[in-house]
Amino acid sequence: MSALRPLVILAGLLALWQAVVWSSGVAPYILPGPASVAEVLAQRWTSLLRHAGVTVAEVVLGLGFGTILGVASATLIASFRPMRRWLLPVLVVSQAIPVFALAPILTLWLGYGIASKVAMATLIIYFPVTSAFFDGLRRTEPGWIDLARTMNGGRLRTLLRLRVPAALPALASGLRVATAVAPIGAVVGEWVGASAGLGYLMLHANARMQVDVMFAALFVLGLFAVGLYFAVDRTLRWAIPWQPEEHA
Template sequence: MDILLALALGLGLWQGLVILTDAPHFILPSPLRVAQAMWNSRVIIAENALVTASEVALGLLFGSLLGVATAIQLALSRTAERIMLPILVFTQAVPVFALAPVLTLWFGYGMGSKIVMAVLIIYFPVTSAFHDGLTRIDQGYRDLAQSMGAGKYQFLRQIQIPNALPSLGTGLKLAAVYAPIGAVIGEWVGASKGLGYLMLLANGRAKIDLMFASLIVLACLTVMLHISVGLLATRLSRYAGGGGALRPV
């Protein structure tokens, strides 16, 4: 209901801006013109949306798995944490978007470079969030594990991971927002399919209504992905709070 209300408000503001500014349609098309373009070009939009959605989904999957594996390794090894964590932080000083031309050169103009771009842009948020959850363990849990003679891996499996699941959920929700950005940036740099490519193509041919239609579809995909990942994050939080972890006594 809130989403529908926000959508109606956004459309109203958009139409009001068109009326107040009296902007030509090739600068700011009305919602009706964009809706018509979306319907008339529904086949090509759907085909390119499927490509972008596949890139985002695969990038989110691989990036999340890589981030989870890295966070666990950092939590298990103090040496790895001291060496790798500063490196991970330092890599964030390099804009990932600047690597898009290089990734396109290395992985080609197909889906590969876009998937890698999405992986790189979500890898750090997932790793950082999950690692933070794994290391923020109350002393009571540590005392409980020590009194029960739990080893490093048992402590990780029974206490650290269950209690870090809410943090992982937070990282995944951020990743769901960032992954489409990485895929579209990659498509802007070099692609023959995808919503980013379609937006550039429409802009070059002065089909601004089609460009807006592609942008709206991309926004809808991002919102749907964020909602889906948000539901997963909620389930993870419930598991962590419903007995998935040992409780100190």
């Protein structure tokens, strides 16, 4: 039954979509029906896959770089108190300034290629990963740390063998959030300036009033985002088997 649940949900959403189109009588150039979008998917699947491949690469690279930077920053902040005065303001500024406002600047600096979009995705991913992992590191059970000190555990060994494993469930939560928002940075970057990608395709389809193409690109983007989330979630469940879970 669990394997059929996504198909049932998808079928229900498509039926609701079609019901809205029928009941509202809205023009196709404002809200096309599922059949029109499916026709575009069938006719332009090679173009959609080509643009999707670009966006996928941007998101995956951004997720990788954002995770590495976030884990490194959280480890430094938690391990060295003087670093907090330097890195915490950077962490706050990374969220205080809207990433959307930085998109034109990053495009100007890094060009219209993949680099600016990866940078956008990295900036969006950086905060949830850093904050979640830092919170996990500083909330390590004090009794465990006292036991490690009693057993002459060094600072580095305590960090690697005690604090990091204890903080991995918190990091997993941050990674799930980061995975859900990662496509935002790439797509916004493509809207500002790009030569390929689903965001680029949607922007040009909007200029030509090809609303069905926009919906087709959005559908492909949604499928990829959901698939990436569940892939990351399944990987995290496998990598952190000691994380407590509630089974309904």
